[in-house]
Amino acid sequence: MSVSNxxxxxxxxxxxxxxxxxxxxxxxxxxxxxxxxxxxRPVAAIECYPGVFHNEIRDAIRMHWPDAxxxxxxxxxxxxDGIAELIAPFTGGGDPIFGYMSNLTLDRFFRSDALEAVRxxxxxxxxxxVLLGPGAFLAAPEAALHIFANLPRWExxxxxxxxxxxxxxxxxxxxxxxxxxxxxxxxxxxxxxRLKRATMTRWDYLLDTTIPGDPKLVTGTAFRRALTHxxxxxxxxxxxxxxxxxxxxxxxxxxxxxxxxxxxxxxxDCVPEENSLRFRFGSVEIEVxxxxxxxxxxxxxxxxxxxxxxxxxFPIRFDFLDTMAGGNLSLQVHPLTHYIQEQFxxxxxxxxxxxxxxxxxxxxxxxxxxxxxxxxxxxxxxEAAQSGKGRFRDEDFVGCFAAKAHDHFLIPAGTLHCSxxxxxxxxxxxxxxIFTFKLWDWERLGLDGKPRPINIARGMDNxxxxxxxxxxxxxxxxxxxxxxxxxxxREERTGxxxxxxxxxxxxxxxxIVPHDTGGCETGGxxxxxxxxxxxxxxxxxxGAFDPFIVHYAxxxxxxxxxxxxxxxxxxxxxxxxxATIKAFVRTNA
Numbered sequence: 001m002s003v004s005n006x007x008x009x010x011x012x013x014x015x016x017x018x019x020x021x022x023x024x025x026x027x028x029x030x031x032x033x034x035x036x037x038x039x040x041r042p043v044a045a046i047e048c049y050p051g052v053f054h055n056e057i058r059d060a061i062r063m064h065w066p067d068a069x070x071x072x073x074x075x076x077x078x079x080x081d082g083i084a085e086l087i088a089p090f091t092g093g094g095d096p097i098f099g100y101m102s103n104l105t106l107d108r109f110f111r112s113d114a115l116e117a118v119r120x121x122x123x124x125x126x127x128x129x130v131l132l133g134p135g136a137f138l139a140a141p142e143a144a145l146h147i148f149a150n151l152p153r154w155e156x157x158x159x160x161x162x163x164x165x166x167x168x169x170x171x172x173x174x175x176x177x178x179x180x181x182x183x184x185x186x187x188x189x190x191x192x193x194r195l196k197r198a199t200m201t202r203w204d205y206l207l208d209t210t211i212p213g214d215p216k217l218v219t220g221t222a223f224r225r226a227l228t229h230x231x232x233x234x235x236x237x238x239x240x241x242x243x244x245x246x247x248x249x250x251x252x253x254x255x256x257x258x259x260x261x262x263x264x265x266x267x268x269d270c271v272p273e274e275n276s277l278r279f280r281f282g283s284v285e286i287e288v289x290x291x292x293x294x295x296x297x298x299x300x301x302x303x304x305x306x307x308x309x310x311x312x313x314f315p316i317r318f319d320f321l322d323t324m325a326g327g328n329l330s331l332q333v334h335p336l337t338h339y340i341q342e343q344f345x346x347x348x349x350x351x352x353x354x355x356x357x358x359x360x361x362x363x364x365x366x367x368x369x370x371x372x373x374x375x376x377x378x379x380x381x382x383e384a385a386q387s388g389k390g391r392f393r394d395e396d397f398v399g400c401f402a403a404k405a406h407d408h409f410l411i412p413a414g415t416l417h418c419s420x421x422x423x424x425x426x427x428x429x430x431x432x433x434i435f436t437f438k439l440w441d442w443e444r445l446g447l448d449g450k451p452r453p454i455n456i457a458r459g460m461d462n463x464x465x466x467x468x469x470x471x472x473x474x475x476x477x478x479x480x481x482x483x484x485x486x487x488x489x490r491e492e493r494t495g496x497x498x499x500x501x502x503x504x505x506x507x508x509x510x511x512i513v514p515h516d517t518g519g520c521e522t523g524g525x526x527x528x529x530x531x532x533x534x535x536x537x538x539x540x541x542x543g544a545f546d547p548f549i550v551h552y553a554x555x556x557x558x559x560x561x562x563x564x565x566x567x568x569x570x571x572x573x574x575x576x577x578x579a580t581i582k583a584f585v586r587t588n589a
Contacts, residue, residue, distance in 0.1 A: 016281035073133030101345035233545035248326035303560030352429030399469025533578025
C-alpha cells in the first residue's frame with residue numbers, strides 16, 4: 001500500500017478585490033442593510049436551497065436588522081397533504097429507493113393566492129422588507145437584492161441523517177434519512193435547480209451556509225468570476241468519505257482519515273452532483289455545490305459535443321470502493337438504457353468499470369453469470385436465500401476472476417458484478433449513481449442494524465444472460481491495447497466497453513506526457529486519477545494556467561476549454577514510473 005499526501009480539502013484561489021466577501025452575521029446583515037438603504041427599492045429576496053437552516057438566517061436578520069419586515073415564504077406553501085399529492089407521481093409509492101425524475105417547477109408548491117399576496121406586498125413596499133425561504137425569487141423578481149443561500153448536497157445529507165431538516169414543503173424531520181434523500185433526489189433538487197439555473201446570472205450575492213454559525217457572503221459578480229476561473233484550469237472537487245457494511249481500511253491510511261472510524265467504504269472523488277468546490281477569496285473561503293459550475297459554465301467545462309449530448313450534466317463519475325480488510329460489495333446489476341428511461345426518467349444509464357488501485361493476494365471480482373445460467377433458476381435461488389432458506393451459492397451462478405493492482409474490469413449495464421473483499425477499486429462510470437439493483441448482500445445488515453433493500457425482481461429484468469463468464473473473459477477483463485509512445489511515456493487504451501460512451505486511457509511515464517482536451521468547441525472534459533507514483537505536476541505549454549500539483553490517488557478534472565496540457569513526475573514522484581488513468585466521452589459515439 002502506497003503512502004500518500006492526499007489533499008482532502010482542495011481549494012481554488014481566486015483574485016479578490018475590496019468589498020467582495022463578508023463573514024459572520026453581523027457583517028453580512030450590515031452589508032445587505034446598507035445596500036437596501038442606498039438603493040431605490042427596499043426589498044431583499046433571500047432564496048434558500050432545501051436544507052439551508054433558514055431559522056438561523058431569520059434570527060440573524062431580527063437581531064441585526066430589527067426594523068426590517070420579514071416574510072417567511074414557507075407560510076405561502078401548499079399544505080403538506082397538497083404537496084404530497086403533487087409529488088406522488090415522482091416518489092415511487094412505497095419503493096424505499098427509487099422514484100421518477102420530477103419535471104415540476106417551484107411555483108407549483110405554493111398557494112397561488114398566497115404567492116400573489118406576497119408579490120403585491122413586495123411591489124408596494126416602502127420600508128425594508130426581507131423575503132426569506134424557497135420561492136423568495138418568485139415572489140420578488142424585481143427586488144433590489146437577490147441573495148441565494150446555497151448548500152452542498154453532501155451537507156444536506158448529513159443534516160438529513162441528523163434529523164435536522166425536512167424536505168421541501170414538509171415539516172417532518174423524523175422521516176428516515178434514506179427516504180428524505182430519495183425525495184430530495186427525485187423532487188427537491190430537480191425543482192430548485194431549475195430556479196437556480198434560471199437565476200444565477202442575476203444573483204447580487206451568494207450566501208454560503210455550509211458551516212452553521214459561520215456564514216460567508218460573496219458578491220454574485222465575484223462568484224461568477226470564480227466559476228469562470230475554475231474552467232480555465234485543472235481542478236479538484238472536495239472528496240467525500242463514508243462508511244459502509246463492507247467498508248475497508250485502505251483509505252484511512254492513504255487518504256489520512258479518522259483512524260477511530262469503523263471503516264470507510266466509499267469516497268466520491270468526482271461526483272459533481274454530490275461534491276462541493278472550495279474557493280478562496282483573500283482570507284475568506286467559500287464552499288458551494290460543484291454542480292453550480294456545471295450549470296454556469298457547461299460549454300467551457302464539458303465542451304460543445306458533450307454539452308450537446310448531455311446538457312448541463314456531468315456525465316463522468318470517479319469514486320473509490322474500499323474493501324481492503326473488509327467484505328464483498330453487494331452482488332448487483334445496473335439498469336439497461338430503455339429501463340432507466342421508462343422507469344426513472346433518465347436518458348442514460350450507469351455503465352461502469354472497476355480499476356484496481358490495489359489488491360491483496362487472493363482478491364477477486366465477480367463478473368458475469370455462469371455459463372448456462374438462466375433467469376428462473378437464479379431468481380429462485382436468490383429468493384430462497386433472501387427468505388432465509390440457505391446460502392445463495394454464488395459459485396454456481398456468478399463468474400469470478402482473480403484481481404490484482406492495475407487490472408481493469410469493464411461493466412456495461414446489465415452485467416452481474418461485485419468487487420470481492422481485499423480490493424481497492426477506482427470506479428469509473430457514467431453518473432446516474434443511485435440506480436443499483438442489489439441482488440444479494442451476503443447475509444449481512446447495514447450499519448443501522450437493518451437489512452439493506454434488495455431488488456431481485458428489478459435486477460432480473462435487467463440481467464443480460466448472454467454476458468456469462470466466458471463473454472467476460474473475452475470482452476470485459478483487461479482489454480488493454482497499446483496506442484503509442486514517446487520520450488519517457490507510453491499510452492494504452494483500457495476500455496470501456498464498446499457499448500459505453502466513456503473511453504479510458506492509461507499513460508505510464510517517467511517524462512513529460514502531452515495531453516489535449518480538444519478545446520471547448522470540438523473536444524470534451526477529461527477526468528484523471530494518479531494511479532501510480534507519489535506526485536505529478538500538470539502544466540500548460542502556453543502558460544495559460546498556474547502549474548497544478550496532483551498526489552497519488554487524487555482525481556482531477558481538466559475542463560474542455562483547457563486544450564493542450566502536460567503531465568510529468570514532480571517532487572516525490574521524480575524517479576518513479578507514474579501512471580494516470582484518463583476518462584472522457586467518446587464524441588463520435
